Amino acid sequence: MDKGRTEIAELGEFGLIDRLTKDFPVRNAGTVKAAGDDAAVIDAGDRYMLFSSDLMLEGVDFDLVYFPLKHLGYKAVVRGIGDILAMNGLPEQLTVSIGVSAKLSVEDLDELYAGIRGACEDYRVDLVGGDTTASVNGLVIGISVVGFVAKDMITYRSGAKVNDLVCITGDLGAAYMGLHLLEREKRAFAGNDNPQPQFEGYEYILRRQLKPVAPIDAVHSLHSAGIVPTSMIDITDGLASDVLQICKSSDCGVRLYLERIPIARETHRMAEELKADPVVAALNGGDDHELLFTVPVTRQGEIAKIGGIDIIGHITSPLAGARLVTPDGGEISVTAPGFRDR
Amino acid sequence: MDKGRTEIAELGEFGLIDRLTKDFPVRNAGTVKAAGDDAAVIDAGDRYMLFSSDLMLEGVDFDLVYFPLKHLGYKAVVRGIGDILAMNGLPEQLTVSIGVSAKLSVEDLDELYAGIRGACEDYRVDLVGGDTTASVNGLVIGISVVGFVAKDMITYRSGAKVNDLVCITGDLGAAYMGLHLLEREKRAFAGNDNPQPQFEGYEYILRRQLKPVAPIDAVHSLHSAGIVPTSMIDITDGLASDVLQICKSSDCGVRLYLERIPIARETHRMAEELKADPVVAALNGGDDHELLFTVPVTRQGEIAKIGGIDIIGHITSPLAGARLVTPDGGEISVTAPGFRDR
Numbered sequence: 001m002d003k004g005r006t007e008i009a010e011l012g013e014f015g016l017i018d019r020l021t022k023d024f025p026v027r028n029a030g031t032v033k034a035a036g037d038d039a040a041v042i043d044a045g046d047r048y049m050l051f052s053s054d055l056m057l058e059g060v061d062f063d064l065v066y067f068p069l070k071h072l073g074y075k076a077v078v079r080g081i082g083d084i085l086a087m088n089g090l091p092e093q094l095t096v097s098i099g100v101s102a103k104l105s106v107e108d109l110d111e112l113y114a115g116i117r118g119a120c121e122d123y124r125v126d127l128v129g130g131d132t133t134a135s136v137n138g139l140v141i142g143i144s145v146v147g148f149v150a151k152d153m154i155t156y157r158s159g160a161k162v163n164d165l166v167c168i169t170g171d172l173g174a175a176y177m178g179l180h181l182l183e184r185e186k187r188a189f190a191g192n193d194n195p196q197p198q199f200e201g202y203e204y205i206l207r208r209q210l211k212p213v214a215p216i217d218a219v220h221s222l223h224s225a226g227i228v229p230t231s232m233i234d235i236t237d238g239l240a241s242d243v244l245q246i247c248k249s250s251d252c253g254v255r256l257y258l259e260r261i262p263i264a265r266e267t268h269r270m271a272e273e274l275k276a277d278p279v280v281a282a283l284n285g286g287d288d289h290e291l292l293f294t295v296p297v298t299r300q301g302e303i304a305k306i307g308g309i310d311i312i313g314h315i316t317s318p319l320a321g322a323r324l325v326t327p328d329g330g331e332i333s334v335t336a337p338g339f340r341d342r
Numbered sequence: 343m344d345k346g347r348t349e350i351a352e353l354g355e356f357g358l359i360d361r362l363t364k365d366f367p368v369r370n371a372g373t374v375k376a377a378g379d380d381a382a383v384i385d386a387g388d389r390y391m392l393f394s395s396d397l398m399l400e401g402v403d404f405d406l407v408y409f410p411l412k413h414l415g416y417k418a419v420v421r422g423i424g425d426i427l428a429m430n431g432l433p434e435q436l437t438v439s440i441g442v443s444a445k446l447s448v449e450d451l452d453e454l455y456a457g458i459r460g461a462c463e464d465y466r467v468d469l470v471g472g473d474t475t476a477s478v479n480g481l482v483i484g485i486s487v488v489g490f491v492a493k494d495m496i497t498y499r500s501g502a503k504v505n506d507l508v509c510i511t512g513d514l515g516a517a518y519m520g521l522h523l524l525e526r527e528k529r530a531f532a533g534n535d536n537p538q539p540q541f542e543g544y545e546y547i548l549r550r551q552l553k554p555v556a557p558i559d560a561v562h563s564l565h566s567a568g569i570v571p572t573s574m575i576d577i578t579d580g581l582a583s584d585v586l587q588i589c590k591s592s593d594c595g596v597r598l599y600l601e602r603i604p605i606a607r608e609t610h611r612m613a614e615e616l617k618a619d620p621v622v623a624a625l626n627g628g629d630d631h632e633l634l635f636t637v638p639v640t641r642q643g644e645i646a647k648i649g650g651i652d653i654i655g656h657i658t659s660p661l662a663g664a665r666l667v668t669p670d671g672g673e674i675s676v677t678a679p680g681f682r683d684r
Contacts, residue, residue, distance in 0.1 A: 006448035008476075016448065017474050020455045024462060024469040028434045030490070031468045040470030042435055042488065045387020052471060053395075053437035053486050059478040060441075092370045093384055095395035097484060099402075106348035106358065113362045120366060126373045127366040128382030129394060132359055134350075136401040137479030142439060144395050144486035146384065148372070 012337075036249070037157050038086035038234050039147070048154050050147040052083035058101075058138030066182045069108055071210045073115025076141050078214040079236070081123055082289050084147030085219050086234040088155035091123060091147040097131040099140030123216055153228050155293070160231040160250035164294040166313040167229075167303060169215040171262040172239055173278055176285025177270040178202070178209030184274070204266045212289040219291070221306045229293035240283040241336035242292050244322055250294075253320035256313035256334065259327045283324075284336060354679075378591070379499050380428035380576050381489070390496050392489040394425035400443075400480030408524045411450055413552045415457025418483050420556040421578070423465055424631050426489030427561050428576040430497035433465060433489040439473040441482030465558055495570050497635070502573040502592035506636040508655040509571075509645060511557040513604040514581055515620055518627025519612040520544070520551030526616070546608045554631040561633070563648045571635035582625040583678035584634050586664055592636075595662035598655035598676065601669045625666075626678060 008016055021035050032048060033041035039052035056076055058064060064072075081091040096116055100109065120127055125145070185197040199206060222229065231250055233242045239261070247254055263278050271278035294315055295303060303309055316323075322334035350358055363377050374390060375383035381394035398418055400406060406414075423433040438458055442451065462469055467487070527539040541548060564571065573592055575584045581603070589596055605620050613620035636657055637645060645651055655667075664676035 004449065008442060008444070008446070008448055008451070011448060013474055016451070019448065020451055020474075021469060021472075024459060026468050027462075027466050028468050030434055031470060034435075034468055034470040035472075040435060040437070042470075044391065045389075047387075049386065049391065049488075051435060051437065051486075051488055053439045053473055053484060055439040055441055055473045055475050055482065055484050057441045057475055057477050057479075057482065060476050092372055093376075093382060093393060095382070095393065095486065097395045097397040099397055099399045099482065100350060102350070104350070106350055106353060106361065107346065109350070109358070109362055117366060120369075124369050126368050126370050126376055127363060128373060128376040128384075130363075130377075131395055131397045132355055132362075133397050133399055134402050135399050137399075140397065140399065140441065140482055142395060142397050142484035142486075144393075144437065144484075146391075146393055146488075 033156070038083040041087070041154065044148065046151070047148045048151055050084045050087050050089045050149060052080065053142065053144040054080050054083070056141040058140070063186070064139065065186055067210065069111040070115040073112040074119045074211055076143050077116055077119035077123065077125065078212050078289055080143035080145040081125060081147070081214050081216070082234040082236065084145055085214060085216060086232050086291060087149060088153050088219065088222070088229060088232060089147040089149035090216070090219065091125045091145050093126050093128045093146040095128060095130040095144045097142035099133050099135035101135045101138055104139065123214060155229045155232040157231050157233050157246055157249035160246055160252050160294040160315045161296070162252060162315055162317055163297050164230050164315040165297055165300060165303070165311045166243070166254060166256065166292070166294055166315065167309050167311050168235065168262070168290055168292050169218040169309055170288065170290040171264045171267070172235070172288050172290065173281030173285045174205045174208035174264050174267045175212060175287040176281045177267045178205035179287070180274055180276070181205060181270055182209065202266055202270060204264060205270055209287065214289060215291050218306070218309060225302050225306060227295055227299050227302060229295055232291060232293035235288045235290045235292050236286055238284040238286040238336060239292065240334050244334060244336055246292065246294065247322050251318050253316035253318050254313055254322045254334070255316050255320070255325060256323070257325050260310060260312040262310045375498070380425040383429070383496065386490065388493070389490045390493055392426045392429050392431045392491060394422065395484065395486040396422050396425070398483040400482070405528070406481065407528055409552065411453040412457040415454040416461045416553055418485050419458055419461035419465065419467065420554050420631055422485035422487040423467060423489070423556050423558070424576040424578065426487055427556060427558060428574050428633060429491060430495050430561065430564070430571065430574060431489040431491035432558070432561065433467045433487050435468050435470045435488040437470060437472040437486045439484035441475050441477035443477045443480055446481065465556055497571045497574040499573050499575050499588050499591035502588055502594050502636040502657045503638070504594060504657055504659055505639050506572050506657040507639055507642060507645070507653045508585070508596060508598065508634070508636055508657065509651050509653050510577065510604070510632055510634050511560040511651055512630065512632040513606045513609070514577070514630050514632065515623030515627050516547045516550035516606050516609045517554060517629040518623045519609045520547035521629070522616055522618070523547060523612055524551065544608055544612060546606060547612055551629065556631060557633050560648070560651060567644050567648060569637055569641055569644060571637055574633060574635035577630045577632045577634050578628060580626040580628045580678060581634065582676050585676060586678055588634065588636070589664050593660050595658035595660050596655060596664045596676070597658050597662070597667060598665070599667050602652060602654040604652045
């Protein structure tokens with residue numbers, strides 16, 4: 001190659017996406033929002049259609065040594081529909097494309113599709129197509145999801161206002177700790193003739209890694225309560241990275257209170273056992289599949305009534321930056337690997 | 343694995359898809375057509391939305407030794423929008439997801455996206471999202487496309503009627519012969535210290551392989567002429583396989599006339615040089631990215647006026663089967679590898 005070589009790692013994921021997708025003008029009147037949010041927004045008459053795609057690769061996004069194919073199929077769907085939920089929409093259709101290596105049998109794929117089928121049932125999504133191709137390398141799973149939302153209920157990352165409350169569904173860091181546990185047992189297995197995986201007492205964090213639940217109930221509850229969040233994002237890269245996305249898109253700062261970040265007991269216990277920091281798992285672990293959103297402070301009482309949603313901070317002016325307040329009143333800056341502001 | 347092992351090759355691609363996607367009930371009223379055609383059909387108010395996904399894997403669908411990344415980006419879009427055109431729709435939005443191996447630089451990806459950008463411009467499609475992930479193996483490209491069609495103009499594979507004319511855009515077998523030429527020169531390159539690729543005089547078949555054109559002009563022409571095909575399919579697996587799909591979906595037979603199948607002069611010449619049969623290339627080669635469609639016999643004059651479209655046969659009763667008539671009046675059965683009727 002003659003024209004110089006820049007390694008992808010130099011740009012980081014967000015920098016790379018920014019570079020590759022610039023200079024793509026929007027040509028169709030129906031394209032309401034192209035790149036830059038959880039899903040694209042397309043005008044579909046009296047509603048908005050939401051459209052999003054994800055790619056999962058063996059050896060990077062999952063390890064078939066410990067990831068049961070049925071769970072993997074389920075998780076791929078959960079991951080796909082999270083992008084629709086994050087726009088305050090509900091998923092309706094999805095395509096699944098797979099690249100299949102010869103090491104997998106038809107029965108293995110039956111398992112994968114049993115998981116996909118289960119998720120389609122749980123979240124009321126229709127499998128409407130896809131592509132099947134041979135892979136000379138590992139398993140590849142591509143998921144594209146279409147969903148819909150009423151036009152006056154669409155929620156972007158960009159609408160957070162000063163004093164809005166910052167809310168999250170579920171708890172954080174558990175999937176990341178579950179992954180660490182699985183990796184530890186895999187290493188133990190590799191060096192042991194008679195392995196006995198030590199999973200007892202860690203069922204919750206394993207489930208969070210292997211069979212996450214999409215927070216569709218929270219979206220239904222918000223709809224029922226008539227609450228339209230001012231901004232929302234799917235927590236997939238970790239709380240830190242995703243709250244910074246909200247700050248960037250909404251041009252605001254944020255104050256999060258460390259002791260309010262919900263972290264499950266098992267997550268704490270596993271972190272202690274592995275000599276890791278559970279707060280780091282919550283901030284940077286990723287794979288949580290929860291929703292981070294903001295609402296006007298006037299909706300505090302209604303949010304509390306819904307249940308399963310925690311208020312962990314509030315939005316500030318952009319000059320105040322993104323700050324995490326520790327229990328002793330100290331403040332630290334929220335940063336995330338790979339994230340570049342502006 | 344305890345429950346027996348069926349190799350994927352035993353089922354074939356179509357058999358595998360049928361097995362994996364059965365037992366997926368349709369739950370949403372908006373899902374007009376799920377799997378089984380070129381694209382899914384979703385109700386979008388006064389129009390139908392079309393939705394389709396494709397996956398292309400390095401080492402299977404393309405070889406980076408001779409496939410320039412810019413052309414690859416262009417071709418990936420062409421392949422994606424072919425599914426929308428085949429429903430008589432026009433593409434509007436697409437997502438591109440890539441799995442990137444470390445051997446590729448940022449400049450390489452710039453090339454890939456330059457090709458994607460060129461195709462988005464040529465076909466008036468908006469890039470609206472996607473996913474970027476690291477790949478420990480080769481390059482992975484996932485394309486999902488959304489398009490629209492007026493409700494009274496949608497065309498399925500299933501509407502062909504006895505006596506309808508069978509039409510195709512462009513010519514067939516050229517991309518397949520271009521691929522063979524590229525593979526031959528790659529082998530020559532591997533065994534030669536001072537290689538001089540022998541591409542002269544074969545520019546057309548190379549272009550058909552490396553930078554195919556989506557038949558969007560034909561769809562515009564049909565729209566302008568007020569002709570709604572009774573059935574249509576994207577020719578990607580070869581004429582034989584794709585005409586059999588029409589026969590299966592429409593429950594009909596077909597009579598194709600061998601001497602009417604358009605095959606370019608370069609395709610003939612390359613086939614001769616490689617001691618291959620150009621008709622086999624047209625029937626089973628694949629990668630043509632043309633449209634195969636049927637129209638009532640009353641539209642023959644209008645079709646002739648459009649130009650660039652050949653009438654290669656007509657639809658018959660299902661009992662007559664799928665037959666290819668040779669110039670001497672002989673008949674052979676149309677078959678395709680991997681295709682299972684009913």
